[in-house]
Amino acid sequence: MVDVRGLQEAIAQFARERDWEQFHSPKNLAMALTGEVGELVELFQWLSEDASREVARDPVAAGRARDEIADVLIYLVRLAAVLEVNLDEAVRSKLQTNARKYPVEKARGNSTKSTEF
């Protein structure tokens, strides 16, 4: 479902060339991820939901969103690598869990958390 080996290798090389492995502890990468998610969220904070759905139609706004999403993905893939997490297996397992937690008949049209069904 997910193949990020190319990106993983590119980021690893980028870090190695700059002697940045020393900074890339899981703890630090989780923080860096937070910072990037904050920048992504900022793009949508004052938009209505409808306006946020229109972002894909606006080249400037869409370009910003694209860049921030890339930043988040880069740190997430790097974090998975240093934690030796196989992202394909991780999402397969999580989707199965989610399917059990949110059976179609209970979850349909319903945004309630499974713990409150």
Added chain:
Amino acid sequence: MVDVRGLQEAIAQFARERDWEQFHSPKNLAMALTGEVGELVELFQWLSEDASREVARDPVAAGRARDEIADVLIYLVRLAAVLEVNLDEAVRSKLQTNARKYPVEKARGNSTKSTEF
């Protein structure tokens, strides 16, 4: 570098079956992403950096990290889909930008932001 088409389709179907598309505005998905990142960060908040590097060796802690990373990735891939962002192109473009911003000779062993070189 990144191929997430399988995951993207699986998530889209999951949302469709539950009539959840109505909730999946970019604005809402950015918030959901924040919540999941918060859960991921929590795993590392009281650990030293060294201890965070050992998480991969601890099956229980590694399993939690794996699940939280999967949650973040699932929402990120979903957000990219609703924003019509091609993740492969997005990360290629971003890695090029990063290479320009952080030339090896300036960035080596240095965690300073490029804006402060």
Added chain:
Amino acid sequence: MVDVRGLQEAIAQFARERDWEQFHSPKNLAMALTGEVGELVELFQWLSEDASREVARDPVAAGRARDEIADVLIYLVRLAAVLEVNLDEAVRSKLQTNARKYPVEKARGNSTKSTEF
């Protein structure tokens, strides 16, 4: 404008009694703050803006929001304490900066960032 000395002392004592000062580095507290903000954001992620404005009218939802806001405030006040930040001075200075960045005539009814005026 802000007086949090009572809370600051209560938290310091709470940490001291539990020998938790060792965990309360600014780095760790910033992460703990992230986790709590994630829990707060989760409360609103699937709500429309209008529904989020009604949360104050719903005792259960309002109680949850109250608790999560308290968690965020507790870590923020603790972080300020370990960084020796005077919150009253900090917000006074920031409000002045904001008033300069967002003059009424330019900012009226406008949610654009000051850097894009």
Added chain:
Amino acid sequence: MVDVRGLQEAIAQFARERDWEQFHSPKNLAMALTGEVGELVELFQWLSEDASREVARDPVAAGRARDEIADVLIYLVRLAAVLEVNLDEAVRSKLQTNARKYPVEKARGNSTKSTEF
């Protein structure tokens, strides 16, 4: 323990003068809070814990931390206001809950979550 009435009134006036109440739904303010926390976290992401403890000694770094903490506090106080949350009562109640969840004898020197005692 907490008196933020002065700040709350100053922010309300700031928003009123700019006709920004329309943007200040709890949902949007929770997102704005996320963005500011992201900026705060960024200051510490590549620092060791020890280095983060030294930030108070470095006027430039301390000034940045002070400004970001102020930004977080401003949005948090605003969010509490629109949700009609009394911050003093909220933290009193939360500290009592925390004292029950983390009895001194169990929590001493221990950063484990109460749910895992």
